[in-house]
Amino acid sequence: MKLNLKFTSNPIMKLLLGAMFISGTITNASADTILHAFNWKYSDVTLQAKNIAQAGYKKVLVSPPLKSSGKEWWARYQPQDIRLIDSPIGNKEDLQALILALKKEGVDVYADIVLNHMANESWKRDDLNYPGSEVLAQYSANSEYIKKQTLFSDLSKGLFSSADFHPPGCITNYEDPGDVQYWRLCGGDNDKGLPDLDPSDYVVQQQRTYLQALKNMGVKGFRIDAVKHMSDYQVSQVFTPEIIAGMHVFGEVITTGGKGESNYHKFLEPYLNNTNHGAYDFPLFASIRSAFSYNGSMSLLHDPEAYGQALPNNRAITFTITHDIPTNDGFRYQIMDPINENLAYAYILGRDGGTPLIYSDALPDNEDKDNGRWENVWNRDYMVKMISFHNEMKGKQMTTLYSDKCMLIFQREKNGLVGINKCAEERSYTIDTYKTEFNWNVAYKDKLSDHSETITSRYHKLSIPGKTARMFVL
Structure with missing residues (x-):
């Protein structure tokens, strides 16, 4: 059974997986701190709403709200259907309760969005009908429940068919943007890859409707997954000014540095030149890792933006770790020593500019390689105190x-x-x-x-x- 295609251990593929390229009206990043409640059940976020607000967070990023199955964390990034919310971490009713609970505490909700592809189900069927007949049968058998979880459309019918996808074929050159945007993300062993959606008018309209439905529920921001693999045309068509108005939209364009690094110029720089939205500040992260390395110098953090090694302050999503780093073998070399990670948090929460993102996961024991290291980091005493400093210094040069x-x-x-x-x-x-x-x-x-x-x-x-x-x- 081959499901974990997007998160291959191939380091080159992993380096290039996540990206963002969005057009539309500007939505500046703010100094408010985001809690990335990675793989948390929506009901658990709801239970912690008051504590999250008291800890100083102003935003919470939740894992993808869509139809998916499988208990593994990466299964959340393999959509079976975007017309409803129903997965092991929660359903539409759970998400609505979460949004209302956080809104009561003055905290906004951001949603992780997956639009590039659908789930790889080639291990059990040959067609490209989404959702498959098995899932449609489940809808029919549980019609009252499914109705409550529906965002839009008639779920007695399918959403996508083979005509809505690019031809099968795996990406062969991760240095070529055209190749990356047209072909599939594949694993090894003759894997057929994640079915890659073609941006027809029909596909784009479904994706717009999905985003608008989430926005109507009260979602205030979108983190776009795998946008590097979507064409500029698709992005400009999906993320219309109407969709992103009043929203904080950002994503990750993974690089190993800033100015002078190949992937920065091929993928992140074009994004920066063509949009005004936020992005994960991988150039700054590379500067942080270098500064805290054994032979590194803290002078690298004196003014990294001046040398193209950090994003502009009003566009940066700053971090010391993302969900890809501890969960994927190809990125684990980027995990910092715990003491240095805490010092790095003091830097991103102490400095002016950027929107700090604090990663805190809820991984099952069989997927957690670090003995719960990040499980409760969001509410630890030192983190709460650093966020308090960050909030008090907002607007101070x-x-x-x-x-x-x-x-x-x-x-x-x-x-x-x-x-x-x-x-x-x-x-x-x-x-x-x-x-x-x-x-x-x-x-x-x-x-x-x-x-x-x-x-x-x-x-x-x-x-x-x-x-x-x-x-x-x-």
């Missing part, structure tokens, strides 16, 4: 004061000061307070400890213990 191999120090006007020391030993820097704006004779209190700093003279020595971040607020 950032000025980098100093950086070297071990340390990075920056301020958020006179209201905040962040110091990060990645090295094992204590490091110090003397701040010239005549050149910067600080309040004297009042305590700047560290959000992450009981330590405080009080400036009483022009030159103030700031010392940061080894492997520590300080996030001071006035």
Whole structure:
């Protein structure tokens, strides 16, 4: 049984899987933090609504709302039908309850969207009718239940047939955008791949209707999965100004760096040049990983955007880990040491610009390779305190004061000061307070400890213990 096609262990394929290319009216990213409730049941998000808001999150990204089967996390990315919501993580009723519960707490809901392909069911049937006859029979046998989960259309009939797909054939050149956008994502062993939808007027209209139905339910943002594999034409047709009005739309264009890196120029740069929407800031992530590496320097984070190694602040979705990294063998080399990951969070939550995304998963034991490392990270004490700093500093301009191999120090006007020391030993820097704006004779209190700093003279020595971040607020 070959289902896990999209998430192959082939590192080259994995490097290129997720992408985004969206056209339409601009929807700027904000400083609000997103909780990526990856693979959480919708009912579990609902139960945690108040706690999510109290932790400081303003948005929650939920896993794909559509018809899918299979308990594996990757099965959520293999749609059987987009006309209803019914999967092991929840149904339409569950999602509606989730949206209402979070709205009550002042938190928006974003939905992960899969439009490029349908589920690979070649292991059990030869046709390309979606949903297949087996699923249609289930609809008929449970008509009252299915009616409650329906977003649009008559579910007594099929949605797509063979005429709605590109011809079968696997991508052979992941460096060629045309090849990537036309052919199928395939695994090994003569796998037939994920059936790739052709952007006919009919297909585009179904996808528009799907997005509008989610928007009507109260969804406020879309993360678009595998958009690199969709043609520019399809994207421009689906994501109309009407669909994206008032929405935060973003996705991932995976690269291993920014300016000067091949995939950045072939895939991410065109997206940046042709849209004004958000994107995962993989260039910044590469800078973060390099800075926190053994021989790396924190000076890489002094002003990475100036060198094309970070996205513009108003378009960036910043992160220290995404769902692909721990769940796929081809990306696991990007997992950071736990201490460095926490320090990196202090950086993305301390800095100005970008929309931080905090990954927290709910994986079954047989799929969790890291013993629950990220299961409750969203609500841990240090994370809540860093988000509190982030929210308090919203709109406060950032000025980098100093950086070297071990340390990075920056301020958020006179209201905040962040110091990060990645090295094992204590490091110090003397701040010239005549050149910067600080309040004297009042305590700047560290959000992450009981330590405080009080400036009483022009030159103030700031010392940061080894492997520590300080996030001071006035």
